[in-house]
Amino acid sequence: MTDVLPPVQSLPLKRSSRFDPPDDLKALRERGPLSRFSYPDGHLGWLVTSHAAARAVFADQRFSSRRELQHFPIPHPFVSGEMPPADPGSFPEMDPPEHTRYRKLLQGEFTARRLAHLTPRIEKIVADQLDAMEEAGPGADFVRTFSLTVPSLVICELLGVPAEDREQFQARAHVVAVASMDSTPEETMAALGALQEFVHGLVLARRSAPTDDLLGNLVRSGELTDEELTTIALNLLFAGYGLTVNMLSLGTFALLENPAQLADLRAEPELIDNAVEELLRYLTIIHVGPTRTALEDVELEGTLIRAGETVTLSLPSANRDEERFERPDELDFRRQGARSHLSLGHGIHQCLGQELARIQMRVAYPALLRRFPDLRLAVAADEVPMHDELAFYGVRELPVAWGAASGGA
Numbered sequence: 584m585t586d587v588l589p590p591v592q593s594l595p596l597k598r599s600s601r602f603d604p605p606d607d608l609k610a611l612r613e614r615g616p617l618s619r620f621s622y623p624d625g626h627l628g629w630l631v632t633s634h635a636a637a638r639a640v641f642a643d644q645r646f647s648s649r650r651e652l653q654h655f656p657i658p659h660p661f662v663s664g665e666m667p668p669a670d671p672g673s674f675p676e677m678d679p680p681e682h683t684r685y686r687k688l689l690q691g692e693f694t695a696r697r698l699a700h701l702t703p704r705i706e707k708i709v710a711d712q713l714d715a716m717e718e719a720g721p722g723a724d725f726v727r728t729f730s731l732t733v734p735s736l737v738i739c740e741l742l743g744v745p746a747e748d749r750e751q752f753q754a755r756a757h758v759v760a761v762a763s764m765d766s767t768p769e770e771t772m773a774a775l776g777a778l779q780e781f782v783h784g785l786v787l788a789r790r791s792a793p794t795d796d797l798l799g800n801l802v803r804s805g806e807l808t809d810e811e812l813t814t815i816a817l818n819l820l821f822a823g824y825g826l827t828v829n830m831l832s833l834g835t836f837a838l839l840e841n842p843a844q845l846a847d848l849r850a851e852p853e854l855i856d857n858a859v860e861e862l863l864r865y866l867t868i869i870h871v872g873p874t875r876t877a878l879e880d881v882e883l884e885g886t887l888i889r890a891g892e893t894v895t896l897s898l899p900s901a902n903r904d905e906e907r908f909e910r911p912d913e914l915d916f917r918r919q920g921a922r923s924h925l926s927l928g929h930g931i932h933q934c935l936g937q938e939l940a941r942i943q944m945r946v947a948y949p950a951l952l953r954r955f956p957d958l959r960l961a962v963a964a965d966e967v968p969m970h971d972e973l974a975f976y977g978v979r980e981l982p983v984a985w986g987a988a989s990g991g992a
């Protein structure tokens with residue numbers, strides 16, 4: 584059936600409501616798990632919309648992550664034509680055995696046990712940003728005062744960025760990883776160059792005096808060149824920063840718009856772990872890709888995917904698949920099996936920083952609700968500006984209010 588229908592001409596990105604994926608994705612999913620998809624560069628590949636098929640592609644190493652084999656599902660802001668192979672250290676865009684080598688070196692730094700020592704630091708960072716919000720007063724933009732700062736300071740902790748360099752690091756990281764929609768390509772490239780230079784400096788400093796942190800440990804392993812270490816550190820920043828910012832902002836918006844779930848979470852704080860999984864599922868902020876390219880002919884759900892064809896996995900669609908989740912369009916913090924969402928991927932490339940992302944959300948949402956028991960939007964919900972032009976969906980600004988004096992929406 585999929586072969587006789589005309590190919591999908593562009594990846595549906597416009598959400599049908601603040602929190603719901605585009606209706607077009609649902610229509611495609613109802614037609615079948617895979618649709619022919621015409622990529623912006625003219626390549627004819629596939630769009631996967633069911634949970635089962637997306638999970639199967641993630642788990643199947645006949646589908647490659649190699650950068651040079653991928654076609655972009657939306658027009659790329661900087662690249663036209665073929666991509667060169669990934670730089671040494673850019674392991675998210677590699678396959679085994681190269682990917683395995685890097686992943687093994689890094690995995691130990693990202694276990695729940697190893698990250699536990701960061702939790703008190705994250706609690707302090709969150710408390711400081713809540714102070715900053717209080718100081719800014721009702722009407723404060725939650726994105727600027729809170730969500731942009733928390734993940735960038737956490738990455739500074741992870742990489743061991745010295746206190747005196749943090750402000751500059753954050754400003755550049757912000758341009759590169761989050762605000763590229765508001766910056767010109769020249770500004771983004773300039774900030775990227777400056778960041779690269781700064782991170783390279785951090786690596787050199789660790790070489791001469793290794794510390795007991797992520798970069799220090801990687802230096803001590805003796806396995807990686809300075810170039811690889813710099814690229815790895817930048818990859819962690821790019822992979823982790825913008826997504827966590829948007830989960831904090833959009834998650835807070837969703838909490839405020841779902842008062843029954845919010846009341847449950849206030850009454851039963853132990854719901855937080857499941858609430859975080861359900862927010863990851865329900866909001867699915869990655870709405871472009873990931874992509875994989877078939878290394879050989881593969882039959883998937885009765886459809887032949889030919890060697891060389893790129894497959895785009897629609898995570899917003901997979902996470903609302905009624906075959907996998909009952910009442911998929913409801914936010915339900917008591918949902919059984921919420922954790923089987925695909926928002927953090929699956930298989931060998933499953934999110935390396937997932938525990939770090941979870942800790943930030945598990946600390947931030949409850950602390951926010953405790954500090955501002957009557958937190959509310961300071962504008963009408965439909966006036967909250969959203970962005971869907973990046974690889975992830977999110978909130979541009981989230982004006983919030985609390986206390987009796989200032990009105991809410």
Ligand code: HEM
Pocket residue numbers: 648674675676686818819820822823824826827830869873874925926927928929931932933934935936937939940
């Ligand atoms: C809520 C926030 C986050 C979301 C939704 C998210 C989502 C994802 C997804 C879906 C993948 C798989 C991509 C693929 O298979 O092609 C991934 C991989 C990755 N993520 Fe995250 N991520 C988040 C936070 C973080 C953080 C905080 C870090 C680190 C500081 C991080 C580091 C990585 C890395 C390094 C990879 C590549 C892993 C590999 O290729 O082996 N992520 N993430």
